[in-house]
Amino acid sequence: MNSLRRVNHPKFNEGEALSPWRESLNDIIFGAETKLGKAFDIVLIVSILLSVLAIMLDSVEAIRLEYGRLLWTVEWVFTILFTLEYGLRLICVRKPWLYAKSFYGMVDLLSIIPTYLTLLLPGAKYMLVIRILRVLRLFRILKLAEYVGEANILLKALSNSRHKILVFLYTVLTLVVVFGSTLYVVEGASSGFTSIPKSVYWAIVTLTTVGYGDIAPVTPLGQFIAAAIMIMGYGIIAVPTGIYSAELVRAYTGKEPNEACPTCGQTGHDFDASFCKYCGHSLQQNGAD
Amino acid sequence: MNSLRRVNHPKFNEGEALSPWRESLNDIIFGAETKLGKAFDIVLIVSILLSVLAIMLDSVEAIRLEYGRLLWTVEWVFTILFTLEYGLRLICVRKPWLYAKSFYGMVDLLSIIPTYLTLLLPGAKYMLVIRILRVLRLFRILKLAEYVGEANILLKALSNSRHKILVFLYTVLTLVVVFGSTLYVVEGASSGFTSIPKSVYWAIVTLTTVGYGDIAPVTPLGQFIAAAIMIMGYGIIAVPTGIYSAELVRAYTGKEPNEACPTCGQTGHDFDASFCKYCGHSLQQNGAD
Amino acid sequence: MNSLRRVNHPKFNEGEALSPWRESLNDIIFGAETKLGKAFDIVLIVSILLSVLAIMLDSVEAIRLEYGRLLWTVEWVFTILFTLEYGLRLICVRKPWLYAKSFYGMVDLLSIIPTYLTLLLPGAKYMLVIRILRVLRLFRILKLAEYVGEANILLKALSNSRHKILVFLYTVLTLVVVFGSTLYVVEGASSGFTSIPKSVYWAIVTLTTVGYGDIAPVTPLGQFIAAAIMIMGYGIIAVPTGIYSAELVRAYTGKEPNEACPTCGQTGHDFDASFCKYCGHSLQQNGAD
């Protein structure tokens, strides 16, 4: 229960007790432990998905011409409902300002603003698809702690490899700038390489193996260099995959690189280590783990 | 022998003995241990492949014009044979209703229905390619237990990572919805981004690095965002690969890091270990697992 | 030296001593240990690469028109040289017939036949690119044993995972047949899906994320199904990669799955196991490893 609470009651919802009705509202809106709380979450997610679907359909011309009026109504109904919900969240949360500034608070606000903006800026409404981010709440209803745990492993592995990934990204960006410029000089505007930025775009399309074919080299030299980029891109994909795989293997086989030796303070011990591999002292003196 | 039996005689074929002739028929049709059973399976698989080939060729106009009559005959001959076989299966199996509802039973039925449907609905016949699923029986003739074991490891690893894969899929879907809508607003109908669903389709084509090129951004801003999606897609592929690799590594090395030997206390034993690999004592004294 | 000999002197070159001049010829042509043997290999590989280059250039019309005569001469000179070499190999090898039937023997023969065939069949000459396979001999000159060792690990891991890869290939083939046929029915000939084989071809192009764009779905339903195939293909790539990675990790971390327990005969023990995990008996009684 404690771990559930911890997840459902993030910083903006910690603190002293609220007045009874606000406390129950809080449990329904922010919690997923009670029956009503679960029901609220399900209704909310279905509403979000329906409203996103409405926005998508509204962008299809044939449908808009036929059902435009209906979709317009649906959009406003959902927007007003979500506005009310946002208001209630602000009222019943312990620290409204912290909530408003949190990731979820921002997404909740961004999910209603565009509709009001359309009164001034018609195109803004399509930005409402950002509502899809609200569905993240879905994971609260599914066996919560489990998913959060899984996501945490994935994120931790990602965070552990962030330096390596930065090094990798820098390498990729350098490659596409150098190769893109080379192709710009080699192929020239007649083959569609009309500027360096466009050639860099082409290099990205090629290195990532997307390969639209809207721009493609036609001279033998250009095709030779392009072939080199492709083989590079085909091989380079091994790098982030290898990094991430190795990081996850480490996470799975239970290496806890952060558990320091109580004697010398060094980390990186194997899960099955009884003695510090650096100083030879026992790791278990605190009876930990 | 026992393990083979277990595989070949699934739930719908367990139970008391049948009358002798049904028992032999059962051994031939459902089993692969006897000579006749093996021969039956081989004939069946060749028939299935031939019938699927016939359906494929029939869809090629030049061939249909020339050999349409012949292919029509072939199709009906195979359908009648498969119908007879389905009837025999129902007769000689121990629990016909369980078989009919099982995966194989459904596939067997779906492999004959479309031909009869063509009497009403001409297009239905192409759905006969579902017959290809029947070839799954092939694995019974090949060194069976081995393949089933291999497939089980693959499936278990898949099942172990299903939460992570769901989290990953949700992330991918959110990304394509958000990026697709953005490109719809940025590029507009003139570049082929005629609606949000179509733009989301484009985002999927791009993120998965398929890149048909039937729709492609033409404005600098659109190409910039597209480049970001590509690099994301190029990197994100590392996530499912990493998840699956790590899961398989765990399955292979069988580490259950928390199960210590009750005698010497050492961990790191394989999943299928009965005795401690360090001290040679039994791991099962608690009757665990 | 022994390990080098073993590699350079395969079955067809084992046996009693030859007459002195054939022995020296053998050392030069088949060996890479002596100075002359190494020089011969280098000259041979350069000749092969030059002849393949000549064939490639000959296929470029502009070059053929200009230098056709020269390239024709080059081709015949190399062919006659390679024919002489093939004859010498047959003369100085210990078991000519075994050599002729071996992989290298076949490649050596196939590398000269097409030129003679062109006297009858002009198009045959382009099959000469098969000569590139002869360059495999290159690995003999590079630090040989090392490369062979590396390649062996890769091949052994591949061979260990062959069952899993077969299961995977069957799954992929079933998917492309089923999805290809579905798209054939959904999209029809007007979008380029003119037959089931062509639609299956499209499904392969899509699932493997190649995505030429010569055939692409245009109806919303077709695009929806195509998107499903893409995401599947994007995720499925994790399977062979995971299989192969895990197999290599196992190979690297020194699991020797083939070392059987001397007591119960079971395999699959960890590298660091002292006792059989199945029967609990010592694995070291023969002082092995």
Add this chain to the structure above:
Amino acid sequence: MNSLRRVNHPKFNEGEALSPWRESLNDIIFGAETKLGKAFDIVLIVSILLSVLAIMLDSVEAIRLEYGRLLWTVEWVFTILFTLEYGLRLICVRKPWLYAKSFYGMVDLLSIIPTYLTLLLPGAKYMLVIRILRVLRLFRILKLAEYVGEANILLKALSNSRHKILVFLYTVLTLVVVFGSTLYVVEGASSGFTSIPKSVYWAIVTLTTVGYGDIAPVTPLGQFIAAAIMIMGYGIIAVPTGIYSAELVRAYTGKEPNEACPTCGQTGHDFDASFCKYCGHSLQQNGAD
């Protein structure tokens, strides 16, 4: 501090002390430990990025027509600044000639030459994008040692797998040559396969799953062979990924499976272990490693 010094003061900057002003200049230009040194690096990197941006924008015709004059000035200002900087580096470094021949020295020189070359060769200026390589210095300002350490692991894993990658590359090149030539014979010039080099280019585009679609097979046989290449390419990507993943896993878990603890005989110790993790005794008593 020591490890930082080691990185910042490579071979060309080792040796006896310089005169005071050269020493301070050296600390500013080559070092990143002092405040001024850090500030210099940041100004330098911003200048590099701005100058690369200017070159890129200059290649866009619409921008060049409007701001050509300004961009020309910017380019010359940066070139003169970088020339001054290059001169200062030569003056204050301990071994100017070693620096000039080092990777950084070459990049620094290549970053200014093209502008002077444009006085003779107008197209040369686009080669200035090579300046982007100078941004590698960025990693000095970020938590240096960390990034260098990460990059070292990645590079060591790459270097450990270089033999395997060479074997892999050779296999890929052989495949594309053989398949490309086959398609040239099968499809012929009418489908765009106008020569073997072009067909090999197509095979690379296909095998790496880039798939532009500028050349694509149209005959059934050609499409069949192409499908085989695609599935091969889709599966083959598993090989470098597997190699690199396994290599990184080995680097991470540091297993040197053959080094047993001299006291208890157990193996599986990390590469950096000084003491046995099972019994706590020193692993170094033989002075090994």
